[in-house]
Every structure is written in structure tokens, then in C-alpha cells.
Amino acid sequence: MRILVTGAAGFLGSHLSRYLLGKGHSVIGIDNFITGSIDNIQDLFKSQKFEFTKYDVTNYLHVPGKLDAVLHFASPASPIDYLKFPIPTLKVGALGTHKALGLAKEKKAIFMIASTSEVYGDPLINPQHEGYWGNVNPIGPRGVYDEAKRYAEALTMAYHRYHGMQVRLLRIFNTYGPNMRLKDGRAVPNFMTQALKGKPITVYGDGSQTRSLCYVSDLIDGIYRLLISKENGPVNIGNPHEVSLLELAESVKRLTGSKSKIVFRPLPEDDPKVRRPDITKAKKILKWQPRIGLEEGLKKTIAYYKPRV
Numbered sequence: 102m103r104i105l106v107t108g109a110a111g112f113l114g115s116h117l118s119r120y121l122l123g124k125g126h127s128v129i130g131i132d133n134f135i136t137g138s139i140d141n142i143q144d145l146f147k148s149q150k151f152e153f154t155k156y157d158v159t160n161y162l163h164v165p166g167k168l169d170a171v172l173h174f175a176s177p178a179s180p181i182d183y184l185k186f187p188i189p190t191l192k193v194g195a196l197g198t199h200k201a202l203g204l205a206k207e208k209k210a211i212f213m214i215a216s217t218s219e220v221y222g223d224p225l226i227n228p229q230h231e232g233y234w235g236n237v238n239p240i241g242p243r244g245v246y247d248e249a250k251r252y253a254e255a256l257t258m259a260y261h262r263y264h265g266m267q268v269r270l271l272r273i274f275n276t277y278g279p280n281m282r283l284k285d286g287r288a289v290p291n292f293m294t295q296a297l298k299g300k301p302i303t304v305y306g307d308g309s310q311t312r313s314l315c316y317v318s319d320l321i322d323g324i325y326r327l328l329i330s331k332e333n334g335p336v337n338i339g340n341p342h343e344v345s346l347l348e349l350a351e352s353v354k355r356l357t358g359s360k361s362k363i364v365f366r367p368l369p370e371d372d373p374k375v376r377r378p379d380i381t382k383a384k385k386i387l388k389w390q391p392r393i394g395l396e397e398g399l400k401k402t403i404a405y406y407k408p409r410v
């Protein structure tokens with residue numbers, strides 16, 4: 102396949118592009134580097150099958166030649182980034198999705214939207230299955246991301262229903278691993294850089310809120326299976342192993358052998374209290390489930406951060 106990946110220099114976009122090249126596909130990457138980094142894709146330029154353009158996907162998108170799939174992964178995805186870039190976050194989810202869908206339609210390509218567990222907001226049920234409509238504050242600080250992704254899903258389904266396009270709605274839960282920026286601001290990179298520097302590990306709130314963390318290679322495997330499936334409806338991809346943030350901080354402290362203190366900081370507004378994917382659908386239709394346990398994944402990630410802090 103010849104595949105366009107938006108956000109190719111980001112955390113997930115870069116892993117996905119590398120994986121697709123490894124499967125023998127051709128990849129055209131685009132990224133505007135608002136949160137992505139050229140370092141993430143430096144090695145991909147060795148491949149004859151990789152092309153890259155610095156471009157903002159919210160503008161008119163033209164790609165010469167055939168395309169078999171358009172994978173729209175461009176977006177700030179860390180809460181500190183969508184606070185810093187609220188309007189670009191809304192634009193890439195709304196205008197960017199529109200441009201990417203238009204291109205996919207023109208090329209008769211499969212369209213995949215990288216959606217998120219944030220469409221469930223601060224969920225009132227746990228775990229969250231794909232049929233749950235969510236509990237989102239549209240005007241809170243996270244609303245710029247959550248609503249942009251919800252709109253992106255609505256637009257994608259409209260193109261599927263109205264134009265008969267093949268679409269893939271991928272709902273990504275918390276993911277971690279190499280290539281996530283040291284200063285990304287999310288829990289895993291924060292805890293790891295703090296622990297490795299011997300600085301206080303900042304747990305927000307009392308640390309009783311939960312997340313379920315998926316190691317990046319598991320996630321990419323799930324994404325690829327969804328891409329080559331026939332499923333047009335939403336699919337959760339994530340690891341259902343749920344931990345509290347305090348447990349996560351303690352695990353990182355233990356695995357890094359750090360003497361850092363765990364300290365408590367105010368909980369950000371609208372921070373979801375629980376999050377855990379119901380992956381029954383992915384298991385059934387994609388024959389997918391994560392394989393890398395939290396401890397193993399954290400160790401691999403520590404090995405990435407250690408020489409970089």
C-alpha cells in the first residue's frame with residue numbers, strides 16, 4: 102500500500118510509519134512539528150519508501166499519485182499541549198480531519214482517524230465500551246481536544262455513510278514508550294524524568310485516579326490490525342490493566358531505583374477519575390490483545406529515558 106500518515110514525526114506517527122515501512126508499504130509522512138520532532142523519524146529517511154513533507158494538514162492537501170490509505174494522526178495529545186495550543190488542537194481535529202477525509206475520498210483510500218479515550222471524557226462507567234457516549238465538558242480546558250476528536254469521529258462517520266467510504270475509528274487509550282518527549286508533560290515521561298534526576302515525583306490530586314497504560318508496540322500492532330480489517334465502527338485499542346496514579350509513581354520509583362520523594366500537586370480541571378478500555382470488540386474482530394505487561398514496558402521505557410535525562 103501507499104499510505105499517508107499525518108503527524109508522522111509525533112510519538113505514535115513515527116512508530117506507525119516505521120512499522121508500515123517494515124511491512125513493505127510506502128509511507129508519505131507529513132508533520133508541522135508543532136509537537137513532533139525530526140529526531141523521531143531520522144532513521145526512516147534511509148528507506149527509499151519513505152517521503153516526508155513539512156506541512157500543516159489544516160491547509161488544502163494535495164498528494165500526487167495513488168494512495169491506498171490516509172491515517173490522520175496529527176494532533177497535540179498531551180494535556181499541557183492542548184492548553185498551550187488550544188486553537189491548533191481544535192483546527193487539526195476539525196479542519197485537518199476534513200482535508201484528510203477529502204483527500205482519502207478523492208483517492209478512494211481507506212481513512213483512519215486517530216481518535217481517543219477522551220471522547221468518553223470523565224466517564225461514568227468503567228471500563229468504557231465503544232457504545233458509551235461519554236461525559237465531556239465542552240467548554241473546559243480539555244474540551245478543545247475532546248470535542249475536536251468527537252467532531253472528527255462525527256465527520257468520519259458522515260463520510261462513511263454519505264460517500265460510502267471505508268473508514269477506521271481508532272480510540273486510543275493511554276500509551277507510553279520510547280519517543281515520547283521528555284517534556285511531554287504526561288504521567289509516564291514526567292515520573293521517569295523526575296525519578297531519574299532524583300527530583301520530586303509529582304502526583305496530581307491524591308493519586309487515586311486511574312489510567313490503563315498500553316506499551317506502544319502493542320498499540321501499533323492493534324492499529325495495523327484495524328487498518329487491514331473491514332471494521333468501519335469505533336474500536337478501543339489500549340491495555341485494560343488499570344492502575345492508580347500513585348501506584349504508577351511507586352512502580353516508576355522502584356524500577357528506576359530512585360530516592361525521589363513522591364509529592365502531591367493540585368489535580369488539573371476535569372481530570373478523568375477513571376479510565377480503562379473494554380477491549381472485547383478488538384479481541385473478537387481483530388484477534389488483538391496487548392502482550393507487554395506494565396513492568397516490562399516501564400523497564401523498556403526507562404532504558405530510553407535514562408541516557409537522555
Ligand code: UDP
Nearest residue numbers: 180286287288289291303304305310346372
Ligand atoms: N499526572 C500526574 N502527575 C504528572 C502528570 C500527570 O499525577 O506529573 C496525572 C494526571 O493528572 C492524570 C494522569 O496522571 O490523572 C494521566 O495524565 P496524562 O497527562 O498522562 O494523560 P491523560 O490520561 O490525563 O490524558
